[in-house]
Amino acid sequence: MADLLPLAEAQARLLALAEPLPIERASLIDAAGRWLAADIAAHVDHPFADLSAMDGYAIRFAELPGPWRVTQEVAAGAMPTAPLAPGEAARIFTGAPLAEGADTILIQEEAARDGGTLRLSGEGPPANGAHVRRQGSNFRTGGVVLNAGDRLTPPRIGLAAMAGYAELPVRRRPRVALLSTGDELAPPGAELKPGQIHESNTPMLAALLGSEPANLILHSPICDNFEKLRAAIAAAAADADILVTTGGASVGDHDLVRPALEAAGAKLDFWKVAMKPGKPLMAGRLGDCTVLGLPGNPVSAYVTALLFLKPLIARLGGAADPLPRTVRLPLGQSVPANGPRLDFLRATIADGTVHPLQSQDSGALTALAQADALLLRPPHAPAADTGMFADVLILA
Template identity: 40%
Template sequence: MSTTRELLTLEQYVAEVLRLVPDPTPVEVVALDDAHGRVLAGAVTARGQVPAFANSAMDGYAVRWADVADAPVELAVVGEVPAGSPHDPAIGPGECVRIMTGAPVPGDADTIVPVELTDGGEQRVHVTAAPERGQGAHVRGAGEDLRAGDLVAEPGTTLTARVLSSVAAAGHAEVPVRRRPVVAVAATGDELVAPGGELGRGQVYESNATHLAATAREQGADVVVPPTVRDEAALVVRALDELAARADVVVLTGGASVGAYDVARDVLTEHAGATYRHVRVQPGKPQGWALWQGTPVVALPGNPVSAAISFEVVVRPLLDALLGRAPRPTTRAVAATGWRSPPGRRQLVPVRITQGEDLRPLATPSHRRGSASHMVTSLAGADALAEVPEETTEVAPGDLLTIRSLA
């Protein structure tokens, strides 16, 4: 087996992997109650005006401006309009109507006087001062928020609580969304023991599948996690056959490098003509991909930090493509401390983001060993990845860094 692999930049390798999924997942229509966290497959527009009618922004009295412009003044109270009322009481000169927040403004009124500017009378009311905003004060106009046909949310939008609220306010009970992609996450290796088991010599607790499965769910996927796959060719073949039949994407961890016992690599190469690359990143240099019975397979390194970071920079874009979702934008932060970076490779360092005294975001490595690929506990304290360019060998405090959020 040759240990020579083509060396690619991260962008070049991700472009290769993205060609495995030319189309997003199919569209399905779901009720708003089932839509939280889903990704819109089509534009949502307002069914009508929002608000649908002119309504009061305050508890108080609906009046004609001409009657209160020279306040103080006393007016006759000729009616009452609570929120949800269909009534439109007539208002003549010297008259007013008590009104509650959100209630439709009577057709004869053009201004709301807050109750705080009155004595709160029920038959007659003394208005002590006219609203400072003048005519039209505290009236929410029909269509002030949205007009019929206005865009509420565009395709590719993740339906957060905030977006769902807007969709509901625009009159929709259902939305078109992308089907959740099914991601199978399989950890491979004889050295792996399930958490809670007893470790023998040379064994470690398996954590990659736990981490990557949870991350995939957070990113909008349904997840299949089989038991750990042992380093036997027949077992790897059987696992791939079963997972490829159930999933849109299979993610393998372990066996992606150039070692003599990387069985997953050998199986994918022999049975699926897999492509393996060296990527100019640290950690996460060995990477691979294949099509197994038509299903994309992404092979990640087995070291926990390498696997986690590789998932973020390689598999996340794949899920974005399947969901028709725009990639998450990067941000910037200032290095709070200094560290070294390997020459010729883009370093991806788990960091914590805090706020400096000057209010600028600060990036601090979450582990004293920085991006060491086996330091799994560095992930628990991280909320982002800091990128160090390939040509940089040392980061100094105050250097400006590109940041990828892990949230």
């Protein structure tokens, strides 16, 4: 377990520790941002009929260039009063259904009307069916519109509503407990005693998870006392689906998280990942809770939370693809050869190119606060010149 795991293997092993949570039904608003737990099929056709895509007149294309007699008017939300007889047209508005017999829309900008008589005043519709949204062209009754594991983005919520749903099957929101450790930690805003620093990991990680479908349980920092830490870990894990600790994950005399976890009954699956920053990272199980021990350095905590904690939440939520995706971008400047660990360089993006920042200290948040991307440098990667492409993780 002391060997350094490649990132992909460590992520796979973490996700294998947890199963998706039980299914519940949630309103469309409450389901937003979560993952669909089952395929859903449309309850209706959309459009429900052939509809006009423009304001104008419903006509028979074969009767161009007219003239026509306007015999009815159809607005959105209304239905035609009768089929169109030969030589007839219907005044129609966007979203209104076509009367039987009509097949094309003559837009109002190309129409001239004198009382009940309609004439062509422009070029007219270019083809039969012009400016008509055909029944079922969006989806048909019984057709699958969303798949299990899809993230319920705003457009997908709208699509579900359009397909006839007021509620959707989703997984229960995971309960995520955040627990920082260290004698040196003081609450944000508190007056510092000699040797103290303000605790930043909990508010930072809570902000990172603010858009995730999870219920956060925030704990006060725990000092470097073995028994207090063991008791706090046991209590937090009993009330959570995921317990996240930050700090105390390395091998120093005051790094007590690993032995405290084991004393509380946790079974660790791995410890240490071949990545930079973020090597001292632990994962395991404590009862029904998945435990994730993040490094205490703020940059390391943030990067590992992006790569492990957010995917774990997605896994419990039923995501089809829980891991973050990278993009390929050209380098805006050359970068030196890399060492034996996968390196995540804080970087900015300008004019479509990626630029690593000068400071890469894992304890300094200044560069991370300036960054909008992480530039991935594979183990033992050779130096790369400006213009060469690299994998980049975009920061939200």
